[in-house]
Every structure is written in C-alpha cells, then in structure tokens.
Amino acid sequence: MNLPALRLVEDRDRNRNGAPVSVRELSVAFGQNQVLDRLSLHIEPGEFVAIVGRSGCGKSTLLRAIMGLVQPGGGSIDVDLDAARLVFQEPRLLPWASVRENVAVGAPAGLDAAERDRLVDARLAEVGLADKAEQWPAALSGGQRQRVALARALISQPRLLALDEPLGALDALTRIEMQALVETVWTSEGFSALLVTHDVAEAVALADRVVVMEAGRIALDLPIAVPRPRRHGDAELAALEGLILDRLLGR
Amino acid sequence: MTRAAGWKESPLVPAIVPVGLLVVWQLASTTGLLPSQILPAPTAVVKAAAELTADGELIHHLAVSTARALTGLVVGGSISFVLGLLCGLSPFARRLLDPTLQMVRTIPHLALLPLVILWFGIGEQAKILLVAWGIFFPIYLNTYHGVVSVDPQLIEMGRVYGMKRWELFRRIIFPGALPSILVGLRFGLGIMWLTLIVAETIAASSGIGYMATQAREFSQTDIIVLAIFVYAGLGKLADSLTRALEHRLLRWNPAYARA
Numbered sequence: 256m257n258l259p260a261l262r263l264v265e266d267r268d269r270n271r272n273g274a275p276v277s278v279r280e281l282s283v284a285f286g287q288n289q290v291l292d293r294l295s296l297h298i299e300p301g302e303f304v305a306i307v308g309r310s311g312c313g314k315s316t317l318l319r320a321i322m323g324l325v326q327p328g329g330g331s332i333d334v335d336l337d338a339a340r341l342v343f344q345e346p347r348l349l350p351w352a353s354v355r356e357n358v359a360v361g362a363p364a365g366l367d368a369a370e371r372d373r374l375v376d377a378r379l380a381e382v383g384l385a386d387k388a389e390q391w392p393a394a395l396s397g398g399q400r401q402r403v404a405l406a407r408a409l410i411s412q413p414r415l416l417a418l419d420e421p422l423g424a425l426d427a428l429t430r431i432e433m434q435a436l437v438e439t440v441w442t443s444e445g446f447s448a449l450l451v452t453h454d455v456a457e458a459v460a461l462a463d464r465v466v467v468m469e470a471g472r473i474a475l476d477l478p479i480a481v482p483r484p485r486r487h488g489d490a491e492l493a494a495l496e497g498l499i500l501d502r503l504l505g506r
Numbered sequence: 507m508t509r510a511a512g513w514k515e516s517p518l519v520p521a522i523v524p525v526g527l528l529v530v531w532q533l534a535s536t537t538g539l540l541p542s543q544i545l546p547a548p549t550a551v552v553k554a555a556a557e558l559t560a561d562g563e564l565i566h567h568l569a570v571s572t573a574r575a576l577t578g579l580v581v582g583g584s585i586s587f588v589l590g591l592l593c594g595l596s597p598f599a600r601r602l603l604d605p606t607l608q609m610v611r612t613i614p615h616l617a618l619l620p621l622v623i624l625w626f627g628i629g630e631q632a633k634i635l636l637v638a639w640g641i642f643f644p645i646y647l648n649t650y651h652g653v654v655s656v657d658p659q660l661i662e663m664g665r666v667y668g669m670k671r672w673e674l675f676r677r678i679i680f681p682g683a684l685p686s687i688l689v690g691l692r693f694g695l696g697i698m699w700l701t702l703i704v705a706e707t708i709a710a711s712s713g714i715g716y717m718a719t720q721a722r723e724f725s726q727t728d729i730i731v732l733a734i735f736v737y738a739g740l741g742k743l744a745d746s747l748t749r750a751l752e753h754r755l756l757r758w759n760p761a762y763a764r765a
Contacts, residue, residue: 322666324662324666340667341666343659343663345659347659347660347662347663349660349677349678349681350758350759351681351682351684351756351758351759352677352681352758360664360667360669360677361667364668391758392758393758393759393760407667
C-alpha cells in the first residue's frame with residue numbers, strides 16, 4: 256500500500272488509536288417518519304468516512320444515533336462512547352467561559368490544574384489559537400470558534416471523532432483551511448473519523464470512503480483511493496465528486 | 507462651530523438641568539415666591555440633614571430602614587430564587603407550584619397591608635413580610651425564565667462531554683440564567699424600597715418613612731423632603747450596586763462589557 260508523506264501514523268498505530276464502529280440493521284423513526292431504514296455501516300479503526308446526502312436523508316440522525324443522542328428503534332450499534340467525541344455544527348462554546356476553560360470542558364476528569372493547562376495550551380497551539388487562551392468566545396471569529404470546539408474535542412485524545420457538518424457555517428476560504436486542519440490532526444492522531452457533510456467536494460477531499468445516503472439507506476459506498484496530501488481541484492477528485500453528484504441529483 | 511461643539515462634548519452637560527433646577531428652586535425660596543410650607547429651600551433641607559445627622563436621629567432611622575430592607579431581601583430573595591430554580595429545572599415542581607404562584611402573583615402585595623397590620627401590629631414582621639413578598643415575584647419569575655431559556659444546545663453539549671447534573675447546573679444552567687436573574691434582582695430592589703416607604707409611612711415607629719410621617723405632624727417640610735431624597739439615594743445606591751454586579755458577572759457578554 257502506498258503511504259504518502261503526510262501519513263505520520265503507521266497503520267498498526269491506527270488500529271490502536273482508532274476505534275471501530277459497527278452499525279447493523281439500524282432503524283430510527285420519528286413518529287410516522289422512518290428516518291433510518293435497516294442501515295448497516297462499518298468503520299475500520301483509523302478510517303476516515305464521510306457521509307453525504309440531501310437534507311433529510313438521515314445522515315445527521317445516523318451520526319447522532321452512533322453518538323447515543325438518538326434512541327434506535329431497531330438494530331444494533333457497536334461503539335465505545337467513552338472514547339468518542341462529537342464536534343457539532345455550531346461551536347457550542349460556553350460564552351461565559353474563556354477559550355481556555357472551554358477547551359478544558361473536554362479534558363479528561365481527575366487532572367490537576369497544571370496538567371490540564373498544559374494539555375489545553377498544546378491543543379490550542381495545534382489548532383493555531385495559542386494566543387487566544389484568555390479571550391472570551393465573543394471576541395473570536397466563526398472559524399476561530401469552531402477551532403476551539405475542535406480543540407475541546409481533541410483534548411481527551413478520542414479514538415473516534417464524529418463531525419456533524421462542522422464547517423457548514425464557514426466562508427469558503429475558512430472552510431478550506433479548516434479541512435486542512437482536520438486532515439492534519441487526523442493524520443497525526445490516528446483516530447477514526449466520521450464526517451457528516453452536505454459538501455461533496457469536502458467529503459471527497461478528506462475521506463478514505465464516501466457513503467452516499469438516500470431516504471435512510473446507503474445508496475453508494477465509494478472508496479476514495481487518491482493519495483494524500485490531496486490538492487483542491489485535483490482531476491481524479493473532481494471525477495469522483497461528479498460521480499457522487501450525479502447519483503445525488505438522480506442523473 | 508468648533509468652539510460650540512467643544513463645550514457640548516463636556517462631561518458636565520448632563521449636570522446642567524439638575525443644577526439649574528436647584529438654582530431656580532433656591533431663588534424661588536429666598537425671594538418668597540415658594541413658601542416654605544409648600545417646599546423648603548434646598549439649603550433648609552441640607553441644614554435639616556446636618557442637624558439630624560449630628561443628633562444621630564437620621565443615622566438611627568436609616569439603619570432601621572436598611573436592616574428591614576436587607577432582611578426582606580434575604581428572606582424573599584432566597585425563597586424565590588430557590589423556587590425559581592426548582593420550577594425551572596423540574597417539570598414536576600413546575601406543574602405542582604407554578605400555577606399557584608402565578609395565581610397568588612395577581613394579588614397586589616400592598617393590598618395585604620391592613621391584614622398584615624392586624625396580624626403583626628406595627629412590629630418588624632409586618633414590614634419584613636411585605637418587603638419579602640414584594641421582592642418574591644420579580645426574582646421568582648426571572649430566575650424561572652432564565653433557567654428554562656438556557657440554550658438547549660449548550661446543555662446537550664455538556665451532556666455529550668460527560669457533565670453530571672451538578673456540573674451541568676454549575677457550568678451551564680446557572681451562568682446561562684444569570685443575566686435574567688440579575689434583571690429580577692434589579693426589579694426586586696425597586697419594589698423593595700417602594701414597599702418599605704409605604705409600610706413605614708403607615709405602620710412604623712422608626713425608619714425613614716416614620717421620620718417623614720412625624721415631620722408631617724409638625725409641618726416640617728424640610729425633613730419630609732430630606733426623607734424623599736434619602737429614599738431616592740438608597741434606591742439609586744441599590745441600582746448602582748446591581749449594575750456593578752452585572753458588569754462584573756456578565757463581563758463575557760459584549761452587551762454588558764464596560765464601554
């Protein structure tokens with residue numbers, strides 16, 4: 256297998272740092288509305304899976320069910336929630352807490368203050384906000400707030416990182432920067448990643464595998480065997496993006 | 507043009523109207539245009555203040571009134587705060603208590619005055635009960651409202667990030683409800699002084715309101731006006747303290763950050 260330079264973590268480390276996810280025959284209904292219909296999905300340790308689909312196809316519900324926020328109506332989900340972290344669509348920072356305190360929300364329990372501060376500083380440096388630790392969230396831009404949310408998710412060294420359209424509200428340039436950041440941390444930490452997005456280009460740029468959902472089921476499961484680092488506008492990626500868009504648009 | 511704009515920017519501009527009014531008032535009094543039985547001269551009020559301070563009477567009444575206000579605040583404020591939190595946090599407590607409290611709220615608390623005098627005479631309990639009652643609803647309503655309107659997305663985040671009940675309350679629900687709770691406190695303090703004025707004027711043997719009632723018996727308008735100014739000053743002091751508290755506790759919020 257071809258291992259590009261960016262892939263710092265060996266595959267055997269991926270198995271240790273990444274947690275597997277197994278979803279079998281999962282069904283979820285809200286009242287009369289069948290949102291997920293006997294859906295099965297397996298994520299290998301350290302794998303980066305992106306889920307795309309139209310609004311209302313059930314992609315966010317699938318992610319929320321995996322994270323234990325939605326009660327399944329049938330089927331099974333096999334995931335270690337203690338090792339999983341979720342990044343929401345909104346930053347959801349505590350406005351009355353400093354950036355430092357917000358990142359510390361995600362820190363493992365039972366650390367002494369000095370150790371926690373050290374971890375927070377390391378994570379803030381990783382997301383490029385080392386100088387913002389004492390700021391209020393209100394003083395940050397939208398992209399910076401989402402970086403703080405990412406640092407908060409990473410501080411406990413999760414083995415599964417679930418991302419629920421985390422870049423949806425950002426402007427185009429900030430998005431591309433954030434995508435690069437997500438890829439960098441995934442590469443260096445080796446966690447499994449599950450990204451829900453409505454942006455097909457984003458899914459193709461980041462994921463090892465893109466899962467296309469339609470009406471609560473998986474319509475397409477497409478490996479993206481393009482070596483990293485990937486370049487925006489790469490022809491191979493564009494072809495894959497076209498393939499997925501055709502499927503979504505029913506052409 | 508620049509000269510005109512210069513003095514208009516002066517920090518003294520807001521003082522022009524009140525100082526002007528004082529001067530007009532003083533002139534009207536000294537020329538006899540305003541008889542002292544209607545309104546004493548500002549200098550007479552200052553003189554009364556100095557005399558009453560010197561013989562300790564003003565301090566005594568002030569201490570009595572402040573003690574009543576604070577006792578009522580602590581009693582009424584703590585009960586309403588706890589009930590507001592309870593009804594905000596627990597749907598069962600809300601169903602059990604809120605309809606009754608909303609019903610009781612429609613009673614104007616000063617309407618209880620005759621009954622309260624009948625129960626307690628002009629003792630301290632009467633005033634403290636009325637003050638506590640007056641403070642109760644602004645703090646209850648705003649605490650309750652603050653708790654139920656905390657952003658549910660933040661609460662979900664707290665749960666996902668492993669916060670247990672107490673931590674969820676301490677780190678998300680309470681700070682989220684705090685702006686509303688402080689609004690309740692400000693309203694409550696306004697009602698607190700108003701209640702005390704009425705209660706002390708009608709049923710008391712000490713306090714600023716009693717001092718004013720006594721002065722009326724002897725047509726001492728200077729003391730009556732002094733009492734009014736003392737009440738105004740106390741109200742302003744309470745309001746300034748809460749605002750300082752808001753600036754301190756809500757400094758994370760751009761709307762409260764000191765300009």
